[in-house]
Amino acid sequence: MPSRTKLYKSIFGAILAGTMASTSLQADTLRYAVGFPSGAPIEAAKEYAKAVKQNTNNEHSVKLYELSLLNHSEMNSGISQGMADLGYLLTAYSPSDYPYSNLGADMSMQTALKSDIPGKEGYAYSGAMLEYIMLNCPECQGEFSKNNQVYTAVVSTPAYVMFCNEPVKTLEDVKGKRLRISGAPWARWAKHFEASPVALPITEIYEALEQGVVDCTFLSPTELTNFNLVDVVKNITTDVPGGLYAAGGAATMNKDTWNRFDDEEKTALLKAGSVMSAYVTFLYQKQAFSDMKKAAAKNINIMTADPSLLKASKEFIEEDLKFVPEFYANEYNIDGAKTQELSDTMAKLIEKWNGLVGDIETADQLSELYWNEVYSKLDPTKYGN
DSSP: OOOHHHHHHHHHHHHHHHHHHHHHHHHTEEEEEESOSSSHHHHHHHHHHHHHHHHTTTSOEEEEEESSSOOHHHHHHHHHTTSOSEEEEEGGGSGGGOHHHHHHHTTGGGGGSOOSSTTOHHHHHHHHHHHIIIIIOHHHHHHHHHTTEEOOOOOOOOOOEEEESSOOOSHHHHTTOEEEESSHHHHHHHHHTTOEEEEOOGGGHHHHHHTTSOSEEEEOTTHHHHTOGGGTOOEEESSSSOOOOOOEEEEEEEHHHHTTSOHHHHHHHHHHHHHHHHHHHHHHHHHHHHHHHHHHHTTOEEEOOOHHHHHHHHHHHHHHHHHHHHHHHHHHTOOHHHHHHHHHHHHHHHHHHHTTSTTOOSHHHHHHHHHHHTGGGOOTTTTTO
16 A cells, blocks of 8 residues: 555646646637627637648637636736737727728728628738738737737628618708717718717617617617617618728737747648638628628618719818828827828728729639738748747
8 A cells, every 4th residue: 555645646648648638628718708709700710720720730729718717898907918819909909009991991991982892891901911010000900919919800881781770861851960989080071061070889779760869870780780880770871971990909819829839830820821811801891791691671762862962071081091190190109101101001902992892702713812912921930039
């Protein structure tokens, strides 16, 4: 019979071995916080998890935390501090931390000036944002690095439309309306047309529309079902104000986690990032088409803007885009020459990507395009350092 000392050593050794095995397993399982309960972000994140496992030959896996580990307002600090290895980060929630990155996102109204890729504006904008942040904006890279993060994926919603209580299709219809807005460009649009911009969390829009607190809200069609707005919206104007939401890193990684991997593994993670970027953008658009059909089936009045409103809207957007670099320089006390340079770069990238996505029909085609045009040009020995 073994002595008590040997028995304790045996038990301690077994516990230590089990702990080390558990730690090793945990190190290979990336914790991915996504602040949504369902919808395109979750479905895309599942595709990302599959890609990580496949690209690393089952060496690494991803565990999703759907609206449980971190919410949107906690995501920035939570990723930085390592509470999650990965997170679906919305940089608009921390504007002072990401002015250069958000500058690119705030030029999305440019997508409303042309209608040559209807329904694919998000595809193009995601590509433009990836190329802007990953290849053309060292200041953007610095923002993520300062927050102990690495940017590996983007998200762009479908184009914004107007959900309203009453029909809004003319210049006179817009005047005096209380419009719930999603950011500074849309606030300026509202003021320009003598309406009142109202800032409200998206979770409060249902009651605000139902009770008449606001007359309209600017959102992508996907929110008709995401937030059950299909039950309260009575009118939809499809071609104003335009623009879309693209201020975010859909698979933003903790930098310490990133640095655990070798170059081959980093390449695998970047490939998974191209999958995430493509799937979340593609699935959002797919849902937008579906939700508009549901709106029609519920007899919601769907209309286009009067030509005079549409023309005036485009004229405003053309002028407002010139103001974006000045706004960011003044608002965040950063170099105006640099914001102008980056604004010019982003404008060219939007034009470029408008010409690249016309033939895209699947998420996998979109992922391949993002990889070939952007991700494949990154050096894993340097990226994220």
